[in-house]
Amino acid sequence: EMTSSLVGSEMCIRDRERLTYAVCTKNMHMQIIAGKKRRSKVKKVYLVTLCTCLVVIALVSASVYFLRDEEKEITVGFVYVGDASTAYTSNFIDAQEAIQTKYGDQVKAIALNNVAEGTEREYLQQLVDAGCDLIFTTSYNYGTVTKEFAEKYPGIEFCMATCANANEEPVLKNYHTFMGKIYQGRYTAGVAAGMKMKELIKEGVITEQQAKIGYVAAYPYAEVISGYTAFLLGVRSVVPDAVMTVRYTNKWNDYRTEKKYAKGLIDEGCVIISQHSDTAGPATACEETAAGTPVYLVSYNQSMEDVAPTTYLTGCKINWEPYMMGAVDAVLNDRVIEKSIKGTVNGNDIGAGFEEDWVQMLELNEITAADGTAEKMQKVIQQFEQGKLDVFRGDYVGADPDDPDDTYDLNQGYTENEFASAPSFHYVLKDVIRIEE
Numbered sequence: 001e002m003t004s005s006l007v008g009s010e011m012c013i014r015d016r017e018r019l020t021y022a023v024c025t026k027n028m029h030m031q032i033i034a035g036k037k038r039r040s041k042v043k044k045v046y047l048v049t050l051c052t053c054l055v056v057i058a059l060v061s062a063s064v065y066f067l068r069d070e071e072k073e074i075t076v077g078f079v080y081v082g083d084a085s086t087a088y089t090s091n092f093i094d095a096q097e098a099i100q101t102k103y104g105d106q107v108k109a110i111a112l113n114n115v116a117e118g119t120e121r122e123y124l125q126q127l128v129d130a131g132c133d134l135i136f137t138t139s140y141n142y143g144t145v146t147k148e149f150a151e152k153y154p155g156i157e158f159c160m161a162t163c164a165n166a167n168e169e170p171v172l173k174n175y176h177t178f179m180g181k182i183y184q185g186r187y188t189a190g191v192a193a194g195m196k197m198k199e200l201i202k203e204g205v206i207t208e209q210q211a212k213i214g215y216v217a218a219y220p221y222a223e224v225i226s227g228y229t230a231f232l233l234g235v236r237s238v239v240p241d242a243v244m245t246v247r248y249t250n251k252w253n254d255y256r257t258e259k260k261y262a263k264g265l266i267d268e269g270c271v272i273i274s275q276h277s278d279t280a281g282p283a284t285a286c287e288e289t290a291a292g293t294p295v296y297l298v299s300y301n302q303s304m305e306d307v308a309p310t311t312y313l314t315g316c317k318i319n320w321e322p323y324m325m326g327a328v329d330a331v332l333n334d335r336v337i338e339k340s341i342k343g344t345v346n347g348n349d350i351g352a353g354f355e356e357d358w359v360q361m362l363e364l365n366e367i368t369a370a371d372g373t374a375e376k377m378q379k380v381i382q383q384f385e386q387g388k389l390d391v392f393r394g395d396y397v398g399a400d401p402d403d404p405d406d407t408y409d410l411n412q413g414y415t416e417n418e419f420a421s422a423p424s425f426h427y428v429l430k431d432v433i434r435i436e437e
Contacts, residue, residue, distance in 0.1 A: 005166055074134060074331055075108045077127035079120060081139035085279045086253055087301035087317075091243040092138050092161075092339050095320040096284065099328050107328060117141035132156060134331045136324060139252070140223065140422075143177075150175035157337065159327050161320070162223060164422035166348040173348070176337055178323045179421040181353035183230035184384045185316025187391050188361060189298050190234020191380050192314045192373050193272045196296055197239045199370040205294050206271055211235075213244040214265025214281050216275040218252045220401050220435075226277045226416060226423035229398075230391050231298070232433065234380075243435045255279040265297050274298040283308040296368060303362045312379075313369055315362035322358055323350065344417070351421025355385045392416055398427025401435070407425065 083088035137146045143163035150158040164175040235242045247261040258281030283304035286297040299315035326341035343352035352358040383389040392414035400406035
């Protein structure tokens with residue numbers, strides 16, 4: 001019995017030991033599992049906290065960045081060859097006002113008007129001394145001096161309209177050129193003029209031999225020659241026998257001379273008058289001689305319907321706002337100008353046409369325009385937008401007015417604005433364009 005009791009006691013002890021071991025082992029496992037859960041929970045809390053902190057940091061950084069941009073202020077200078085009374089300068093002023101409306105106190109504007117070419121140096125210095133961060137210069141002959149200032153003041157961005165010297169040595173990262181592809185507008189306006197001329201021929205008002213255009217031009221520059229050539233080719237796409245006579249005023253802004261030359265061209269029998277000059281002189285001449293004389297006007301830069309309501313047809317202009325607004329935005333946000341604006345970029349130069357709204361048509365006078373003109377013009381504009389219209393091509397030979405031996409056969413075609421936004425076509429078409437002294 002004693003032996004049995006001892007054996008039973010030992011078994012009970014061993015059972016208790018096993019039970020105790022099992023309980024301890026289970027508790028340990030439970031503690032380990034609980035520890036793992038706690039560590040997992042801590043890890044999750046840590047990750048959530050970390051992610052929250054990163055998001056907060058990112059939001060704070062972004063808010064600080066945007067707050068900085070919104071608070072940044074710049075001074076922008078504008079050098080104008082004319083003022084609001086001249087159509088060319090008025091279009092730049094429209095862009096300036098749009099900038100000031102959009103950015104308010106962020107942009108302080110300093111505009112200098114009626115700066116004659118050749119006197120721009122002292123005015124540019126005024127803008128530099130006034131602390132300008134960005135300076136727009138707006139007349140072709142300002143180009144050389146503006147680039148000199150860009151080289152002297154590398155901390156200021158200089159944007160030069162209508163010039164083509166940005167990619168010439170020295171190439172400066174703070175000197176830029178820009179211009180709209182205005183030949184597109186000229187050609188489209190020529191189509192409208194051709195429609196009117198065709199109507200006059202059909203009605204017996206003139207004969208095909210009397211399909212003559214008079215053109216009042218400022219200077220024999222490529223910009224001017226390219227423009228009146230595109231205009232004539234637009235007319236000839238409707239009236240193939242049309243010819244043109246050009247007279248140069250050798251000034252951008254000379255009301256009396258422009259009016260006088262337009263009147264002379266009308267007296268020579270020109271039934272369409274157009275211009276690359278800045279005043280209403282040609283419009284006034286057309287309206288004053290309209291009675292009993294078939295003559296119609298195609299303007300440039302601004303509508304002349306109020307000046308010549310019975311003779312004005314339409315016109316075209318460059319819209320400077322896309323570039324100038326984009327340049328201001330780039331400077332405000334420390335970005336490269338050419339990477340901030342939509343257009344055709346060549347180095348430090350950028351341009352565009354109808355496709356980016358850099359070129360616009362002026363209002364069409366429905367009273368004087370031939371039937372179907374609006375629809376025809378819209379089709380032409382769509383062709384330009386789609387890159388399907390090749391203007392400088394045809395059975396023509398042109399000659400450089402400064403070197404008659406330098407000729408160009410347009411049967412091979414000429415791509416305008418291929419390497420720069422400023423026009424480069426400078427050949428006067430033989431037999432169809434006459435330069436009158």
